[in-house]
Amino acid sequence: MSSVRQRYPEHFQRFGRDRFVMAAIGFGLFALLIYAMGRLGFFDGTLLSGLGRLFEIVGLMLPPDPGSWAHVKIYSISLLETVAIALLGTLSAAVLALPVALLAARNVTAQRIVRFLSRRSLDTIRSVDILVWALIWINVVGLGPFAGALAIMTADIGSFGKLFSEAIEAADRKPVEGITSTGGSHILGIRFGILPEVFPVLMSQILYYFESNTRSASIIGIVGAGGIGLHLAEAIRTLELQQTSFIVLMILVAVAAIDFLSSKLRFAMIGRRGGVAV
Amino acid sequence: MSTHVVRLPEAQLQPLLAAYNASVRSRRRHTLLILACVVVAMLLASVSAEVSLSKLAENIHRFPSYIVRLFFLENGQPVWTDLSEWFWGLPRWLRLLGETLLMAYVGTVLGAGVAFVLAFLAAANVAPSRWLRIVVRRFGEVCRTVPTLVLALIFVISFGLGPMAGVLAVIVHTFGVLTKLFAEVIENIDMKPVEGVSSTGSPWHVVMRFGALPQVMSNFTSYTLLRFEINVREAAVMGFVGAGGIGQDLVEAIRKFYYSDVSAILVLILLTVAVIDMLTSKARHRLIGLEGKA
Structure with a gap:
C-alpha cells in the first residue's frame, strides 16, 4: 500500500491545488450570494411577512372562478386574440427572416461585409426585449393587438435570422455542387440545393417558436399590446384573485394544447428524430 | 469521344413518365393545400388581431423616425456630441x-x-x-x-x-x-x-x-x-x-x-x-x- 502511495502521490493527495481553487471559487460565490440576498432585502423581515401574505393570496385564488359567463366570453375571445397574435407574429417573422438569414449565412453570401452587417443587425434586434418592441410599436400603430403582433414579429426576426442562418450553414454542400456542375446558377443552387434540405429544420423551429410566442403574447398585454395579458394585469391589480387564477389556468391550458399540437405536427413533418436545436 | 446514353423504348418510357408526373402533381397538390390552410389561418388571425395594413402604411414612417429620435438629445443635437448629457x-x-x-x-x-x-x-x-x-x-x-x-x-x-x-x-x-x-x-x-x-x-x-x-x-x-x-x-x-x-x-x-x-x-x-x-x-x-x- 505504501509503495503504491509512493508511486502515485497525486492520487493520494488530500487537497490538490485544483481542489483548493475550486473551494475558493465556491466560497466567493457563496459570499456574493449572501451579500446579494442582504442587499435585496432577504434578511430584514420582508420575506417572512410577504410569505404570509402570499399564502393568504394563494388561498384567496382558490378555487379559480371567472365570476360570470360574460367574463368567460371576454376571456375566451382575448385568448383567441393572443393565439392570433402569436401566429401572425411567428409566421410573418419567419417569412421576413429567411432572406436576412440567407444574407447572413457563410455558404450563401460571399461578401464578408454584407454578412457582418446582417449579423450585427440581427444581434441588435435580438437583444432588445419583446416588451420594449411592444412599447415602441404602440407608439407607431396605437394600443391594441396589432402592435403586439408587430412586436413579436420584430423580436422573432432576430432569433429566426440567427437560427435559420445556422441551419443553412450546417447544410450539406454536395447538392449545391451537383446543381452548379450541371450549369445551374447560384440562385438555383440555393433554391434546389439548400432550401429543400433545411426546410424541415426551419419548420420545426417555427413550430417551437409558435409555442413560446403564445406565452410571450399572453404577457405583452400588460403593457397594452392586446391579448389576454390586459385582463390578467387588470384582474391582479384590482385584486380579483379568483379571476386571476382562472385566466392563468386558461393560459396554461392553451399553451399545453398548442404544445401538444405543434409537437404532433413536428413529428408528422420531420419524423421522430428531428430535434430542435435551441 | 462520344457517349451513348441508353434510352428505354418509348412504350416502356411512357408509363414511367406518367407515374413520375402523377407523383409530382400529387405532392404539389399537397403543398398547395397546406399553404392554403396556412393562408386561411393567417387571414382569420389578422381579423382577430385587428391587423390593418392601411394603418400600418400610414404610420410606418413613425417607426424609423422613432428609432432615429432615440439618438437625439432634448436640444436637437445627436447624443454622441455630449456624452455627459446623454x-x-x-x-x-x-x-x-x-x-x-x-x-x-x-x-x-x-x-x-x-x-x-x-x-x-x-x-x-x-x-x-x-x-x-x-x-x-x-x-x-x-x-x-x-x-x-x-x-x-x-x-x-x-x-x-x-x-x-x-x-x-x-x-x-x-x-x-x-x-x-x-x-x-x-x-x-x-x-x-x-x-x-x-x-x-x-x-x-x-x-x-x-x-x-x-x-x-x-x-x-x-x-x-x-x-x-x-x-x-x-x-x-x-x-x-x-x-x-x-x-x-x-x-x-x-x-x-x-x-x-x-x-x-x-x-x-x-x-x-x-x-x-x-x-x-x-x-x-x-x-x-x-x-x-x-
Whole structure:
C-alpha cells in the first residue's frame, strides 16, 4: 500500500491545488450570494411577512372562478386574440427572416461585409426585449393587438435570422455542387440545393417558436399590446384573485394544447428524430 | 469521344413518365393545400388581431423616425456630441443595473439549488418513488409555464414593490426550467456506476452522490450558466411591473418620451448583456475543455 502511495502521490493527495481553487471559487460565490440576498432585502423581515401574505393570496385564488359567463366570453375571445397574435407574429417573422438569414449565412453570401452587417443587425434586434418592441410599436400603430403582433414579429426576426442562418450553414454542400456542375446558377443552387434540405429544420423551429410566442403574447398585454395579458394585469391589480387564477389556468391550458399540437405536427413533418436545436 | 446514353423504348418510357408526373402533381397538390390552410389561418388571425395594413402604411414612417429620435438629445443635437448629457443619470442607472445583476444571480443560484435537489426526485431512472416523481414534474411544469411577469405581478402584491418580488419570480421560473433540464440530464447517465455503488448496500443519497453526481455535474453547471444569461435579460424587464431593477427607469423613459434616456438605458443593458454572455460562454468553454482533458 505504501509503495503504491509512493508511486502515485497525486492520487493520494488530500487537497490538490485544483481542489483548493475550486473551494475558493465556491466560497466567493457563496459570499456574493449572501451579500446579494442582504442587499435585496432577504434578511430584514420582508420575506417572512410577504410569505404570509402570499399564502393568504394563494388561498384567496382558490378555487379559480371567472365570476360570470360574460367574463368567460371576454376571456375566451382575448385568448383567441393572443393565439392570433402569436401566429401572425411567428409566421410573418419567419417569412421576413429567411432572406436576412440567407444574407447572413457563410455558404450563401460571399461578401464578408454584407454578412457582418446582417449579423450585427440581427444581434441588435435580438437583444432588445419583446416588451420594449411592444412599447415602441404602440407608439407607431396605437394600443391594441396589432402592435403586439408587430412586436413579436420584430423580436422573432432576430432569433429566426440567427437560427435559420445556422441551419443553412450546417447544410450539406454536395447538392449545391451537383446543381452548379450541371450549369445551374447560384440562385438555383440555393433554391434546389439548400432550401429543400433545411426546410424541415426551419419548420420545426417555427413550430417551437409558435409555442413560446403564445406565452410571450399572453404577457405583452400588460403593457397594452392586446391579448389576454390586459385582463390578467387588470384582474391582479384590482385584486380579483379568483379571476386571476382562472385566466392563468386558461393560459396554461392553451399553451399545453398548442404544445401538444405543434409537437404532433413536428413529428408528422420531420419524423421522430428531428430535434430542435435551441 | 462520344457517349451513348441508353434510352428505354418509348412504350416502356411512357408509363414511367406518367407515374413520375402523377407523383409530382400529387405532392404539389399537397403543398398547395397546406399553404392554403396556412393562408386561411393567417387571414382569420389578422381579423382577430385587428391587423390593418392601411394603418400600418400610414404610420410606418413613425417607426424609423422613432428609432432615429432615440439618438437625439432634448436640444436637437445627436447624443454622441455630449456624452455627459446623454448619460446624465449614470450613477443611478449603474446602481439599478447592479441590482438587476444581483437579482439575476440570486434567482439563478437559489432556483438552480432547489432544482438540483428535486431533479433527482424527478428523473425516471433514479427517482425513489413514482408518486413523488409525478408530483415534482407537474409542479415544475406549472412553475415554468406561468409567465415570469405574471408571477412578478402576483409577488408585487404580497411583497410590495421592489426587487424582492422580481427575485422570487426569477427563482420560481428558473426552478421550473432547470428541474426539467436537470432531470433529462440525469435520465441520460450511464447506469453502471449507480448500480455499482448501490450493490455495496449504500443508501440512496450516497448512491446519487458517488454514482450519478460525477456524471452530471458539468452539464448542470453549463445549463446553470446559460440560465444566468437568460435571467439577466428577464431581470432587466422585471421593473416593467414594479419588481425592481433597471426596467423601472426604462419603462418610465419610454412612457414619458425621454428619448435620449431610452437609448442610454438600452445601450447600458445591451453592453451588460453582451459582457455577461461573453464571460459565461468563456466559462462554459473552459468547463467543456476541462472535461475533454480529464
